[in-house]
Amino acid sequence: MKKKELIFVLLLFVAAALFYGVTAYQKKASDVAAISIDGTLWKEVSLSEDGTYTIETPQGYNIVQIQKHTAAVIEADCPDQLCVQQKSIKQPHEMIVCLPHKVVVEIK
Numbered sequence: 001m002k003k004k005e006l007i008f009v010l011l012l013f014v015a016a017a018l019f020y021g022v023t024a025y026q027k028k029a030s031d032v033a034a035i036s037i038d039g040t041l042w043k044e045v046s047l048s049e050d051g052t053y054t055i056e057t058p059q060g061y062n063i064v065q066i067q068k069h070t071a072a073v074i075e076a077d078c079p080d081q082l083c084v085q086q087k088s089i090k091q092p093h094e095m096i097v098c099l100p101h102k103v104v105v106e107i108k
């Protein structure tokens with residue numbers, strides 16, 4: 001009998017944890033990253049779909065990766081590589097800037 005009770009309590013705990021996890025997930029405010037080149041919107045990408053996007057600019061290219069609701073520049077041929085070194089972003093108004101290419105990735 002005691003074992004059954006324990007399993008019941010464990011199940012309740014798992015259900016509560018799942019419920020909490022789902023609501024916390026849904027609360028995530030932002031779902032879109034806006035990529036712009038030289039101040040002009042190039043593309044809005046969904047953060048809920050993993051993928052990579054290659055941005056071609058007159059100065060060179062940047063590759064943006066969307067993974068697990070975060071956006072990051074994983075590759076670029078700019079001379080300073082600062083955009084690649086910046087850590088991934090996911091909160092609204094966070095951004096990654098590539099100055100040489102005038103590329104901005106911003107969470108909406």
Ligand SMILES: [Zn+2]
Nearest residue numbers: 076078083098
């Ligand atoms: Zn760069």
